[in-house]
């Protein structure tokens with residue numbers, strides 16, 4: 001539908017045009033101060049209108065600006081009437097051209113399509129008869145045409161293609177071409193290829209591209225060079241290739257046509273296809289194009305290259321006329337005589353082709369201007385010179401990446417830009433590099449397993465006799481994830497020379513901005529100061545950094561985690577059992593204990609209802625009088641303190657009241673102690689379960705810290721999340737400082753702090769550290785925060801897109817994942833010795849359960865008890881041996897009692913804490929009962 005409407009519009013505008021042209025011709029007949037320009041069309045119809053419009057646009061452009069011709073002169077388009085007649089031979093065409101020139105007296109002739117059924121290059125033939133003739137077709141190699149050829153000459157194009165193909169090392173490719181003389185334009189390349197033993201197979205484009213696919217596949221090469229003489233066929237072919245998936249990631253395409261018109265939709269399709277495409281553009285300024293009147297109404301939205309050439313041909317004529325007029329004015333001519341019919345093309349055939357100062361051709365060869373096809377200038381043969389071609393290539397989002405420039409004339413380029421052309425040849429590859437050496441400088445940082453120093457690692461391994469150490473140079477000095485990543489990226493950057501040199505960052509820092517001087521240090525600093533092209537390492541993408549460098553796509557996601565000592569390996573303070581109460585509490589409790597014992601003793605001594613008084617009165621056995629002497633009082637307090645039974649309970653109300661309160665006191669104290677105890681024994685395990693910032697803040701047994709002014713430091717400090725600020729605050733206010741100089745120091749501190757220091761760091765790095773010997777560290781379960789790692793490059797560096805593209809390819813193909821697995825979990829001889837993944841179940845369980853370490857205090861207490869008891873035992877034996885006689889009587893006397901009575905309290909010293917073995921509370925009653933029995 002849309003197309004039909006366009007057609008209708010076309011025909012309407014054609015009618016308008018015809019009227020205009022008629023008017024213009026009438027005008028020209030009456031006013032001879034006008035200069036004519038005309039066009040000859042071939043036999044094919046359908047595109048004339050388009051070109052007529054374009055030429056009209058050019059004419060208007062010239063007439064609007066009086067610097068070209070003066071106010072009194074006009075450039076007019078003289079429509080030729082011969083376009084409808086069949087011209088099937090070059091002679092007929094020549095004849096028609098000459099007739100036209102003779103009758104219309106135009107100053108220049110444009111041939112949008114200088115082909116007929118029997119011949120091409122009609123412009124070339126005509127140029128030997130009369131000039132200036134403008135040819136829009138690319139022309140043939142060595143044709144000897146003196147027409148002004150708007151397209152780069154076939155000779156130049158051959159040399160251009162060879163430069164590009166050699167650069168890409170395309171020695172195997174399939175050449176796709178249409179039948180409109182395209183192959184002839186590739187002949188130079190084919191010759192060169194044969195000479196250099198390249199394998200080029202050719203496929204002529206079928207209207208049904210599907211028919212071409214088997215052929216392309218049969219050729220085996222994934223490199224496809226397409227060149228069509230018709231941009232419409234080119235566009236159709238690519239459209240179909242997109243449809244069939246032949247322009248997918250598996251193929252690499254090079255579009256030989258210059259400046260293929262690519263509209264927005266088409267570009268998006270190309271991006272989506274993810275095929276790697278190389279394109280060529282004449283270097284022109286965009287502004288020029290916006291000056292064009294009908295540019296936006298063309299069917300493709302973008303002008304085809306040929307259309308641009310036609311427009312520039314008219315502008316070239318304008319410039320030629322400007323120079324011509326200038327000369328005439330200099331010669332003293334004025335008014336309308338400045339530009340009479342003198343500038344008309346000479347009638348053909350001319351006997352001599354010598355161009356003199358009265359010919360427009362003479363001036364056209366001096367023209368240089370910036371057109372919409374780049375710099376327009378011609379040499380003596382009418383070939384385009386002094387232009388520059390930009391080579392773009394890429395894939396997906398990076399499809400527009402500039403890959404380099406090719407200039408037709410280095411000398412001109414250097415004059416024009418007043419700069420040195422930085423390549424020996426005409427093709428300057430825009431590899432991003434530093435100074436004169438063609439190597440990309442990569443700055444990195446020692447961070448295992450991202451980057452190891454080989455030598456250091458070898459030494460380390462030598463401890464286990466694993467490897468011979470030797471000296472390394474260049475990039476061999478390093479190994480690790482980053483080195484592997486760079487190597488993979490290099491092999492995935494198609495068409496890019498990517499030689500790199502890795503250096504360690506001198507200050508061993510990742511990169512932070514100094515608050516006062518605003519200077520960056522570390523790897524970021526190196527890139528910001530343009531000392532390095534790439535910063536590679538576990539570099540976190542932060543907003544602040546992003547403002548000063550560009551980051552590529554991330555190659556790894558990570559986060560902030562906590563490195564801590566595995567609780568299993570934490571050595572505890574042996575008397576940690578005492579922690580539940582402060583030292584004053586223990587002290588006061590001791591006093592309370594002694595006081596209660598003393599009071600009981602005193603009650604016993606003075607209270608008439610107590611055991612002693614009762615015994616003296618003979619109300620009970622004599623021995624019972626000693627039930628609450630000082631020693632037994634202490635023992636009473638001891639047994640009740642541990643909620644055990646006792647031998648005797650007080651008899652008096654005073655004693656019993658005191659005892660009751662003592663029991664309350666003991667109950668409270670014991671339960672407080674027990675409840676608190678697990679907390680203290682567990683303290684080192686709490687950090688293991690930290691899942692987020694909140695968990696971290698919820699504990700305060702362990703001090704945590706991070707690298708001073710490292711990325712985490714700043715991230716937490718500047719974060720808008722209050723919890724993160726509080727973490728920072730906590731670290732900042734810690735005494736001694738919780739900040740360390742670098743990760744190594746942090747890890748050391750964790751190892752040496754016996755569980756009282758935890759280190760906040762990047763998960764990837766920490767995981768690796770924790771997997772190394774000695775296996776006494778671990779990483780908390782959850783992420784405090786999530787981050788991503790990416791390579792950093794200088795702002796606006798063209799490397800960014802190239803690297804991003806390579807990284808994406810690596811991610812899609814699973815290489816990144818493999819790399820990560822390899823460096824973190826690889827099963828090599830080295831890592832088996834290093835790795836901590838074969839901790840015993842019990843060791844692993846130590847994170848959750850109580851370990852000997854946790855409970856050693858209890859065991860120690862028991863041991864102490866054994867020891868003291870044994871000493872007392874010895875003392876008693878010695879004492880008995882020394883003073884045996886004295887105590888013998890007492891002992892014998894009491895023997896009878898012993899058999900009938902509960903064991904004498906004397907046995908207490910340190911023997912068995914579980915004296916009577918009777919349940920609490922029942923003791924009193926029972927002993928009362930026994931007592932009654934014996935009364």
Ligand SMILES: *[C@@H]1O[C@H](CO)[C@@H](O)[C@H](O)[C@H]1NC(C)=O
Nearest residue numbers: 064065066067068319322369
């Ligand atoms: C007219 O043409 C001259 C020569 O190309 C150019 O320098 C000038 O900017 C043009 N003026 C306008 C108004 O476009």
Ligand SMILES: *[C@@H]1O[C@H](CO)[C@@H](O)[C@H](O)[C@H]1NC(C)=O
Nearest residue numbers: 170171172196197198199200
């Ligand atoms: C060309 O193809 C042949 C056979 O397939 C192969 O042996 C040769 O290496 C190829 N040449 C180049 C330059 O790739």
Ligand SMILES: *[C@@H]1O[C@H](CO)[C@@H](O)[C@H](O)[C@H]1NC(C)=O
Nearest residue numbers: 283284285388405406413417
């Ligand atoms: C291409 O043209 C632009 C704009 O005129 C210019 O800045 C750039 O330097 C040119 N590039 C080359 C290689 O000539």
Ligand SMILES: *[C@@H]1O[C@H](CO)[C@@H](O)[C@H](O)[C@H]1NC(C)=O
Nearest residue numbers: 365366368377378386411412
């Ligand atoms: C092209 O550049 C060369 C070198 O600068 C110069 O000598 C020549 O005049 C230029 N050609 C034209 C037509 O300006």
Ligand SMILES: *[C@@H]1O[C@H](CO)[C@@H](O)[C@H](O)[C@H]1NC(C)=O
Nearest residue numbers: 405422428429430431432433
């Ligand atoms: C040539 O390449 C170098 C290095 O990539 C680049 O710095 C320079 O700008 C390029 N020159 C041109 C004219 O493109």
Ligand SMILES: *[C@@H]1O[C@H](CO)[C@@H](O)[C@H](O)[C@H]1NC(C)=O
Nearest residue numbers: 831832833834837838839840
């Ligand atoms: C742990 O690793 C060491 C070193 O490779 C090995 O000798 C040992 O058998 C491993 N232990 C277990 C339980 O796998």
